[in-house]
Amino acid sequence: xxxxxxxxxxxxxxxxxxxxxxxxxxxxxxxxxxxxxxxxxxxxxxxxxxxxxxxxxxxxxxxxxxxxxxxxxxxxxxxxxxxxxxxxxxxxxxxxxxxxxxxxxxxxxxxxxxxxxxxxxxxxxxxxxxxxxxxxxxxxxxxxxxxxxxxxxxxxxxxxxxxxxxxxxxxxxxxxxxxxxxxxxxxxxxxxxxxxx
Numbered sequence: 001x002x003x004x005x006x007x008x009x010x011x012x013x014x015x016x017x018x019x020x021x022x023x024x025x026x027x028x029x030x031x032x033x034x035x036x037x038x039x040x041x042x043x044x045x046x047x048x049x050x051x052x053x054x055x056x057x058x059x060x061x062x063x064x065x066x067x068x069x070x071x072x073x074x075x076x077x078x079x080x081x082x083x084x085x086x087x088x089x090x091x092x093x094x095x096x097x098x099x100x101x102x103x104x105x106x107x108x109x110x111x112x113x114x115x116x117x118x119x120x121x122x123x124x125x126x127x128x129x130x131x132x133x134x135x136x137x138x139x140x141x142x143x144x145x146x147x148x149x150x151x152x153x154x155x156x157x158x159x160x161x162x163x164x165x166x167x168x169x170x171x172x173x174x175x176x177x178x179x180x181x182x183x184x185x186x187x188x189x190x191x192x193x194x195x196x197x
């Protein structure tokens with residue numbers, strides 16, 4: 001009879017697998033690019049509870065090659081702190097990895113990211129990101145309403161969604177910032193209900 005494997009050891013094995021798969025995806029994206037087209041890879045914890053999804057990378061993200069680099073990332077970090085959400089339990093990415101690629105390629109990459117990370121909550125930022133998510137036809141998924149912001153919706157049996165306005169479009173207008181914040185703040189109570197690790 002074999003001894004039971006401790007839970008933390010099982011988690012560590014899943015984490016190592018997720019890291020390897022995320023790195024493999026990053027390598028594949030790098031091979032799909034060239035000197036002029038550098039991919040913007042996801043950033044954050046590879047087994048995050050919260051998965052942030054924007055539609056396309058902004059210039060600062062393209063320059064650095066990292067999703068949520070720059071103003072949007074700083075705004076999200078401040079918001080997470082206000083909501084008392086651990087930023088180390090968050091992963092962020094864009095639907096489009098180059099901003100110019102064929103949406104079919106981008107859909108395959110995003111589907112792989114979702115399978116790797118296996119989040120509990122996906123935050124769709126803006127109508128374009130949420131519509132792109134719906135077009136994935138992810139296994140066992142329900143369509144996510146792009147009209148309902150700030151309310152938890154079922155995406156799959158294991159993933160809920162929260163739709164917010166596009167963070168990049170919300171940075172320079174106070175009313176837009178307020179709409180973004182009012183939608184995102186539902187993340188705080190959701191996070192507070194999650195069991196600690």
